Amino acid sequence: xxxxxxxxxxxxxxxxxxxxxxxxxxxxxxxxxxxxxxxxxxxxxxxxxxxxxxxxxxxxxxxxxxxxxxxxxxxxxxxxxxxxxxxxxxxxxxxxxxxxxxxxxxxxxxxxxxxxxxxxxxxxxxxxxxxxxxxxxxxxxxxxxxxxxxxxxxxxxxxxxxxxxxxxxxxxxxxxxxxxxxxxxxxxxxxxxxxxxxxxxxxxxxxxxxxxxxxxxxxxxxxxxxxxxxxxxxxxxxxxxxxxxxxxxxxxxxxxxxxxxxxxxxxxxxxxxxxxxxxxxxxxxxxxxxxxxxxxxxxxxxxxxxxxxxxxxxxxxxxxxxxxxxxxxxxxxxxxxxxxxxxxxxxxxxxxxxxxxxxxxxx
Numbered sequence: 001x002x003x004x005x006x007x008x009x010x011x012x013x014x015x016x017x018x019x020x021x022x023x024x025x026x027x028x029x030x031x032x033x034x035x036x037x038x039x040x041x042x043x044x045x046x047x048x049x050x051x052x053x054x055x056x057x058x059x060x061x062x063x064x065x066x067x068x069x070x071x072x073x074x075x076x077x078x079x080x081x082x083x084x085x086x087x088x089x090x091x092x093x094x095x096x097x098x099x100x101x102x103x104x105x106x107x108x109x110x111x112x113x114x115x116x117x118x119x120x121x122x123x124x125x126x127x128x129x130x131x132x133x134x135x136x137x138x139x140x141x142x143x144x145x146x147x148x149x150x151x152x153x154x155x156x157x158x159x160x161x162x163x164x165x166x167x168x169x170x171x172x173x174x175x176x177x178x179x180x181x182x183x184x185x186x187x188x189x190x191x192x193x194x195x196x197x198x199x200x201x202x203x204x205x206x207x208x209x210x211x212x213x214x215x216x217x218x219x220x221x222x223x224x225x226x227x228x229x230x231x232x233x234x235x236x237x238x239x240x241x242x243x244x245x246x247x248x249x250x251x252x253x254x255x256x257x258x259x260x261x262x263x264x265x266x267x268x269x270x271x272x273x274x275x276x277x278x279x280x281x282x283x284x285x286x287x288x289x290x291x292x293x294x295x296x297x298x299x300x301x302x303x304x305x306x307x308x309x310x311x312x313x314x315x316x317x318x319x320x321x322x323x324x325x326x327x328x329x330x331x332x333x334x335x336x337x338x339x340x341x342x343x344x345x346x347x348x349x350x351x352x353x354x355x356x357x358x359x360x361x362x363x
Contacts, residue, residue, distance in 0.1 A: 006063060006184055007191040013055035014195025021051040022199070022206045030089045032207055044204065046089040048196055049212020052160075053082045055192035056219075063184055070181060073112025074222055077105040081146065081218045085211030098210075099143070105218055106142035110135055114222050142221040148246035149217030150210065151253065155273045155283060157201035160208060161291050162245055163216040164193045169242050169298035170223050173305055182227040189219055202284050217246075228305075237316065241301040245272070245294045248323055252332045275330040293326075 025031065025045035032044045057078070060071060084101030087093055093101075115138040119128045130137055153159035167190040174183035193216065199205045208216075224239030240247060249272050256270055276286040300319055304312045 001063070003187060006059075006187050009062065010055045010059040010188050010191035011195040013058055014051055014192045015198060017051040017054055018048060018196055018199045018206060021047050025089075025206070028090060030209070032209070044207050046207045046209030047086065047211055048200060048206040048208040049082065049085055049089075049210070049215050052189075052192045052196045052208065052212050053078065053215050055195060056189050059188045059192070060185065063188065070109075070112065070114055070226060071185070073109045073114060074185070074219070076112075077108040077222070078215055078218060080105040080108065081214045082211050085209060085214040089209040089211050102143045102146050102214070102218075103139065106139045106146075109142065109222050110138045114138070114225050116141060116225055138225065141225065142218065144250075145221035145224070145243060145246070146214055146217035148243070148250040149220065150213040151250050152246045152271065152273065153208065153213040154271060155202070155287050156204035157197055158273060158287050158290060159213050159216065160193055160197045160200050161287065162294050163220060164190055164197060165291060165294045165298055166220055166242050167193060167223075169301060170220075170227050173238075173302055174227050176302075176305070177227070179227055182223055185219075186223055186227075189216075189223075202287060237312075238301050238305055241297050241304060241316075241319070244297040244319075244323070245290060248327075249332065252327055256332070270332055272330060272332050275332050279330065 022045050025047040028047075030045065030047045032046050057075060060075065064071060080101060084093065084098055084105075088098060115134045117130055117134050119130070149159055149163065152162060167186045171183055171186040171190060174180070174186060196208065196212070200208060220243060224242065228238045253271060273286055273290060276289060277283070281289065297319070300315060304315060307315075
């Protein structure tokens with residue numbers, strides 16, 4: 001079956017379904033009102049995630065023979081998570097109730113065999129078998145990634161674009177590794193997300209809402225488990241690199257709120273997209289900058305999966321340094337004295353001094 005067809009069917013379905021879902025959202029008053037925390041200035045229909053979900057689900061059913069057993073569990077879990085999103089888009093749920101839905105969806109896919117069973121330890125031949133801990137680790141991963149993507153859904157086209165880039169990366173890596181099941185599911189989801197993005201990119205005509213961000217986060221977390229459990233080199237880091245933007249944005253938010261003695265669930269306007277807007281970048285440029293960062297990490301993930309452990313660790317160290325520098329300069333950690341920047345400046349001055357003294361001695 002042609003890859004163009006597998007991508008094209010959900011893409012066309014999303015393009016056809018999104019305007020219908022938009023009308024339904026307006027009729028049901030499933031709309032997002034502007035407030036202090038939000039960037040948009042007019043009432044916007046939500047529920048766009050339903051179009052993504054329906055387009056992907058219908059397409060996956062069409063290609064069911066190609067996707068084997070994991071599909072039924074992913075679809076069941078997706079149905080639970082989208083149901084929570086739809087309810088929340090209509091009438092906001094409490095954080096505890098949403099978490100309960102997320103845990104239920106995660107347990108469904110873990111029960112169906114979508115779980116992290118072992119971790120390869122870098123620089124050794126040792127493989128850490130998780131055993132009974134597999135359920136716990138997998139549960140935390142699925143729920144964590146689901147929430148991480150939900151948190152970055154703050155600008156037109158941001159969550160959908162970041163998801164599309166991650167799905168495209170998973171598709172490419174699945175082809176490289178010969179994992180056709182993950183390749184088909186990720187390409188179907190990419191087609192549905194891209195079709196919706198035509199209506200969601202700035203200026204957006206419809207928001208995906210929690211029904212979309214929760215669904216895409218859930219799907220990405222399960223595909224990451226299915227796709228990279230057998231990667232030999234730093235396997236547990238590959239999906240983290242692919243999903244670096246939502247993961248680090250969430251991680252920094254937790255640190256920021258802990259430092260300010262707030263609840264980790266407390267909302268604020270210090271996420272990466274908020275900080276870039278505060279720095280003077282336009283809405284469109286902010287989204288495109290985050291896309292670029294995501295593409296950089298995605299290319300790094302593909303490279304890491306094909307290289308040696310030592311080179312992989314070197315690349316990861318450079319990426320981590322860039323992440324920390326970016327966190328200091330954008331302000332996602334809140335008020336900071338930029339210790340890493342000051343250290344690098346001091347190191348540069350010290351190295352310059354040594355070089356100058358050597359040149360003076362030679363002179």
